[in-house]
Amino acid sequence: MKINRFEFIKKIVSFFVLYAVNLVTAWAVVIPIETAKNALILQTDADNRLLITYFGVKLENSSEYALLNAQMKQDDNRAGVFNHAYTPSGTWNLVEPALSITHSDGNLSTELKFISYKNEVIDANVQIHSVLLKDPVYGTEITLYYKTYINENVIEQWSTIKNKEKGSITLQKYASANLNFVDKDYYLTLFHGGWGREMNPEQTLLSYGIKSLDSKLGTRPDSFMQPVFMVSFDKPATEENGKILLGTLAWSGNYKMEFEVDPYHNLRLIAGINPYSSEYRLVSDKEFETPSFIYTFSNQGIGEASRQLHRWARNYRLLDGNGSRLTLLNNWESTFFDFNEAKLINLFADGKKLGVDLFLLDDGWFANKYPRNDDRAGLGDWEPNRKKLPNGIGYLVKEADKAGIKFGIWIEPEMVNPKSELYEKHPEWVIKQPERPEFYFRNQLVLDLTNPQVQDYVFQIVDNLFGKNTEVAYIKWDCNTAIYNANSSYLQKTGQNQSQLYVDYVKGLYRVLERIRSKYPKIPMMLCSSGGGRVDYGALKYFTEFWPSDNTGPVERAYIQWNYSYFYPAIALCNHITDWSKVGIKYKTDVAMMGKMGYDIVVSNLSEKELMFSQDAVKAYNSVKELVWHGDLYRLASPYENPYSSLMFVNEVKSRAVIFNYVVTNRFDEKFTPTPIRLQGLNPEQKYRIKEVNLYPGTSTTLDTTAIFSGDYLMKVGFNPDLNQQRTSVVLEVNQEAK
Numbered sequence: 001m002k003i004n005r006f007e008f009i010k011k012i013v014s015f016f017v018l019y020a021v022n023l024v025t026a027w028a029v030v031i032p033i034e035t036a037k038n039a040l041i042l043q044t045d046a047d048n049r050l051l052i053t054y055f056g057v058k059l060e061n062s063s064e065y066a067l068l069n070a071q072m073k074q075d076d077n078r079a080g081v082f083n084h085a086y087t088p089s090g091t092w093n094l095v096e097p098a099l100s101i102t103h104s105d106g107n108l109s110t111e112l113k114f115i116s117y118k119n120e121v122i123d124a125n126v127q128i129h130s131v132l133l134k135d136p137v138y139g140t141e142i143t144l145y146y147k148t149y150i151n152e153n154v155i156e157q158w159s160t161i162k163n164k165e166k167g168s169i170t171l172q173k174y175a176s177a178n179l180n181f182v183d184k185d186y187y188l189t190l191f192h193g194g195w196g197r198e199m200n201p202e203q204t205l206l207s208y209g210i211k212s213l214d215s216k217l218g219t220r221p222d223s224f225m226q227p228v229f230m231v232s233f234d235k236p237a238t239e240e241n242g243k244i245l246l247g248t249l250a251w252s253g254n255y256k257m258e259f260e261v262d263p264y265h266n267l268r269l270i271a272g273i274n275p276y277s278s279e280y281r282l283v284s285d286k287e288f289e290t291p292s293f294i295y296t297f298s299n300q301g302i303g304e305a306s307r308q309l310h311r312w313a314r315n316y317r318l319l320d321g322n323g324s325r326l327t328l329l330n331n332w333e334s335t336f337f338d339f340n341e342a343k344l345i346n347l348f349a350d351g352k353k354l355g356v357d358l359f360l361l362d363d364g365w366f367a368n369k370y371p372r373n374d375d376r377a378g379l380g381d382w383e384p385n386r387k388k389l390p391n392g393i394g395y396l397v398k399e400a401d402k403a404g405i406k407f408g409i410w411i412e413p414e415m416v417n418p419k420s421e422l423y424e425k426h427p428e429w430v431i432k433q434p435e436r437p438e439f440y441f442r443n444q445l446v447l448d449l450t451n452p453q454v455q456d457y458v459f460q461i462v463d464n465l466f467g468k469n470t471e472v473a474y475i476k477w478d479c480n481t482a483i484y485n486a487n488s489s490y491l492q493k494t495g496q497n498q499s500q501l502y503v504d505y506v507k508g509l510y511r512v513l514e515r516i517r518s519k520y521p522k523i524p525m526m527l528c529s530s531g532g533g534r535v536d537y538g539a540l541k542y543f544t545e546f547w548p549s550d551n552t553g554p555v556e557r558a559y560i561q562w563n564y565s566y567f568y569p570a571i572a573l574c575n576h577i578t579d580w581s582k583v584g585i586k587y588k589t590d591v592a593m594m595g596k597m598g599y600d601i602v603v604s605n606l607s608e609k610e611l612m613f614s615q616d617a618v619k620a621y622n623s624v625k626e627l628v629w630h631g632d633l634y635r636l637a638s639p640y641e642n643p644y645s646s647l648m649f650v651n652e653v654k655s656r657a658v659i660f661n662y663v664v665t666n667r668f669d670e671k672f673t674p675t676p677i678r679l680q681g682l683n684p685e686q687k688y689r690i691k692e693v694n695l696y697p698g699t700s701t702t703l704d705t706t707a708i709f710s711g712d713y714l715m716k717v718g719f720n721p722d723l724n725q726q727r728t729s730v731v732l733e734v735n736q737e738a739k
């Protein structure tokens with residue numbers, strides 16, 4: 001065979017290139033971070049920097065990860081290294097950094113070189129991979145942590161930054177995680193909102209440049225944008241198909257998540273505390289630990305990714321995630337601030353009549369000098385109001401007990417009304433600017449949780465309630481304003497930077513919650529912030545559940561709950577039946593059932609039939625709640641694509657399931673369900689019988705409940721719940737036939 005000169009030279013060159021690549025890969029350190037299905041691969045380069053060379057479905061043969069880097073033919077001479085595992089700034093990097101430091105001498109440059117890798121096996125399912133990186137000039141030590149939850153296919157990633165200089169350094173940007181993805185296209189779904197309209201999804205094809213999701217609200221950080229997202233790779237994923245990443249930051253304060261499509265069309269993701277107004281000083285030898293960024297990947301669609309995250313949350317994060325919950329009657333919407341002992345005692349009886357487990361006393365029970373009779377006064381003064389409750393909380397607890405119902409109570413311990421004794425005594429405990437007019441939202445201000453005395457005070461509020469009244473069985477922890485005029489007199493007095501307020505506030509809050517949980521490990525607490533203004537996996541470590549929205553209109557809720565369900569398991573979502581809308585009680589109840597059901601209605605206003613229905617509904621809920629709380633969720637039909645929404649919860653052994661179907665339109669000519677809805681998650685070989693439950697008194701099902709179906713049939717053909725104008729919500733119970 002004749003080879004011309006040009007080809008010969010090409011062959012020689014490629015031989016040497018291959019040789020060089022092999023040499024580099026031979027020396028390179030390859031770190032596979034693996035879960036049952038997926039892998040994130042880290043690898044050092046010739047300069048001993050740490051790169052991300054792969055993210056996706058795990059390879060069969062892990063020795064082949066070493067070959068990955070050689071496949072990347074992306075010239076990085078001009079623009080620096082885009083796929084660094086934790087991008088520093090001020091040296092070779094020219095893109096958005098994960099880390100930015102002002103060193104003690106004022107120098108702004110940081111370089112990170114790989115030092116060592118460690119893998120700690122916690123148990124058969126959990127491992128912590130840690131990688132130490134170091135700045136060769138300043139000695140700054142960065143440790144990247146990747147905690148893998150193998151069966152759940154979840155990675156929890158965070159980092160620590162240690163100052164090894166003699167003087168203090170200032171962290172300008174200190175992300176939790178930096179990831180890199182290589183694919184054809186990237187579709188980001190974010191969830192925006194506002195009060196009463198939480199969690200609206202919006203999907204966009206990411207284009208070149210940076211798209212950021214962030215919050216600067218301090219407390220209630222999620223009010224406009226939730227700290228959760230999905231990225232579909234290649235093309236938009238569906239429930240059952242496609243490559244999808246679900247991610248969220250476990251931090252109850254300002255966050256920032258940046259999505260940068262780089263010049264080579266790869267996606268860089270940086271997630272962490274928002275650097276906005278948050279420079280953080282680190283004295284010599286001190287370490288800063290970032291919050292966790294939590295993510296899960298599936299190549300089989302959004303449904304599987306959600307189920308992975310739910311399982312992780314129940315097993316490892318949500319307080320008492322595998323436990324049970326209390327159904328309740330809340331008095332907020334039925335009384336607002338207007339109640340007294342006698343009225344409450346009647347409500348205990350109403351709760352008992354309904355059949356719920358607990359009565360929850362909401363806002364308005366406290367403060368004497370400035371009684372809490374509306375939202376303008378009293379917040380901060382946590383003594384029972386003597387006029388409304390002359391015998392105190394202990395008496396109410398006893399009366400509830402007599403009525404056969406548990407007792408829970410509302411607090412908003414991080415906040416203060418200017419019209420309160422607390423504000424009069426301790427104006428220095430309040431976050432405000434000394435020289436500027438105060439700025440209120442709902443007539444209130446935020447207490448300065450950077451101050452240990454304030455932390456003690458907040459802890460005492462809870463400790464007094466539980467300590468004095470050991471029978472208090474539940475707390476609703478509210479948070480109704482953002483931080484305005486961010487300034488702390490405590491940080492001022494102690495010579496710390498004001499720019500640490502946003503971060504130290506959250507740390508202070510976690511310190512309080514940590515103390516509460518070490519003394520009261522399991523008492524259920526609801527995380528509330530006028531709805532979903534604050535929910536994240538940082539806080540849910542301490543809370544058993546959260547309040548997704550003040551909007552309890554059931555059609556709206558069908559959407560709101562659908563969207564939260566991507567990230568949070570149903571056991572964590574408090575869904576209350578209220579008088580918010582004119583939609584009938586059956587529809588409201590069916591919607592509330594797909595989570596932790598509760599009531600906030602005037603029971604005595606229910607008609608005889610409505611009461612009878614509700615009493616039966618509590619029983620029906622008790623018989624399916626196990627499936628909702630601990631089962632696997634399959635979103636069968638989206639309300640965004642159909643005139644209805646359909647969701648199914650299946651138990652682990654696939655012997656029982658419950659399906660919720662809700663019509664979401666009142667269009668006159670709608671055809672609703674002309675065809676069956678395909679079920680999921682069943683055993684194809686099993687036989688099942690389907691019955692309709694939670695029927696309204698006087699109505700009967702239109703479904704044939706004698707039919708027996710195989711799981712195969714139900715998952716290939718489906719089942720028609722027969723939704724129509726008269727049957728706007730249908731709950732189905734699926735039971736395996738005895739063999």
Ligand code: DGJ
Nearest residue numbers: 332362363478530531550
């Ligand atoms: C806002 C909450 O979302 C409501 O449920 C209620 O608790 C009020 N605060 C009380 O002020």
